[in-house]
Amino acid sequence: MIEFLKSFLWIALELTVLFIGISFAISLLQGYIPYEKIEKKLTGRNKVLASFAAILFAFITPFCSCSTIPVVVNMLKKKIPFSIVMVFLFASPVLDPTILTIMGVVMGWKVTIIYTVITSVFSIAIGFTLDKLGFQRYVKNVIMSGYEEKNQKFNWRFALDETWSLMKSVYPYLIIGAAIGAVIHGLVPTEIITKWFGHDAWWLIPVAAIAGIPLYIRLSSMIPISQMLILKGMALGPVMAMMISSAGASLPEVILLKSIFKKQLVIAFIASVITMSTVSGFVFYFV
Template identity: 50%
Template sequence: MWDVVWNITKEFISLAKNLLILFVLITYLINILEYLIPFDKLEKSLFVKNRFLANLSGALLGFVTPFCSCSTIPMLITMFDKKVPFQAAMTYLFTSPLLDPWILTMMAYILGWKVTIIYAVVTLIISMIIGWLLDKWGFEKYVKNVRIKGKETPQLEGSRKVDWKKAWKDTLVLLKSVYIHILIGSLVGALIKEAIPHSLLEAVSKGSQWWVIPLAAIVGVPLYIRLSTMLPVSQALIAKGLPLAPTMALLIGGAGASLPEIIMLNSLFKKQLLIAFIASVFIMATFSGYLFLLIN
């Protein structure tokens, strides 16, 4: 009994320490780079006549803006107000919570670079395709003309003199907002790794994963799982025998459509577009899971 508790404690401390240190270092680097990124040029590229390039710019904007859901929605409203092409705005909505640079770095540390590269490429491409399809099918008409009061729209600035102290202060502010998620993920991961019987999850890998993958995506979509929480949990699940494919479906489904985000989008989207958004996240999670299954 005490051996299990001790092993859980050691695993938790080791995982939490490594992830917190990695988070601080990567976030500080990102905050410094944000002073050098020409956001004004990136914003202008959203309005180019070539819809593919505008869509790609929306995806890249999501990549370089590591916002939480509360910041993503006001930014999305601003994009609609400025008449940014609908598909570029929707692509941004999909990529922003899934392709943060520090998330990709943590994923590479936990799951390896091969998995991370496949995840990033697949997520980027599917997000752009879904954004394009929603635009082609006329879902733009389902955007409500609303504002979210009390929310300050994130300001994108670039090409400024690096403020090292402010970059560090911003790092600590972001750390305060996510450290509890990292600690919870590390604790759950340690519990799974040290307390759950290996045979329990290994049984899934011996059966048919074709039905497990969409089930994992369905379970993930309504959950409020930040990637910073889910990544250490996914490592433990894989270590205990749960295959990579359903794990990735659960990860993408949970991070791509959190409940707080869906509630906020309900004030911005009409029912048709909200359902299309949730379905798109489910499709992305399921397709990614099947792709990892085929690759493995």
């Protein structure tokens, strides 16, 4: 029990300092982001440039999978191309700048860079594939309220308010992840994890990718959990597959998507997330 408390307090303290400092810095920098120019790029004729703009927009707008949906509706209302909207939908939950920075400090920058590249490439590929296959016809004509565009100039008060807002929405999940990570570190024997999940069984990766979706473990929670699983001997491939699938799709998000997409597109979305997380897991498996 003492080992659990020591481990939890250390993980929680480390993550708290990182989270507050990084969130505040990013909130300050958001005052310099030209949102209007990015939006023009999203609607531009150059689809390649627009897709990169969607990735950038996903990166600078730290939303979880559920809060991404109102933004997607707003983008569809503004007649932004379906392929570009899909790129944003897949990229936004998995490319949170605060969490990526924490991932780099906790899990290493090599892992974080590979993760960022893989999720970005897959988001673009999936978005254009769904568009090419004509899935736009499965979008319902809906109107969703509750989304406000942020266009704030640089100021300290705004940065403090944004940091506090993120603290209320994301920080509890970070602490939950720290608690689970402490349990794994202090109470779960290393031998169990290395025996069942540490070997090179390829089938663990797709199983982890599928298991991640109903778990609804946010990316912020998965960072300390993943760190402890890896330290305990779990293979990196299944860990990253579960991390990507749990961040990229969740049961609450699927329910929300059902309100704006027909079932064909919802099924395609889930299959795409599982594919992205599975292939990503194999990349980490071989790397």
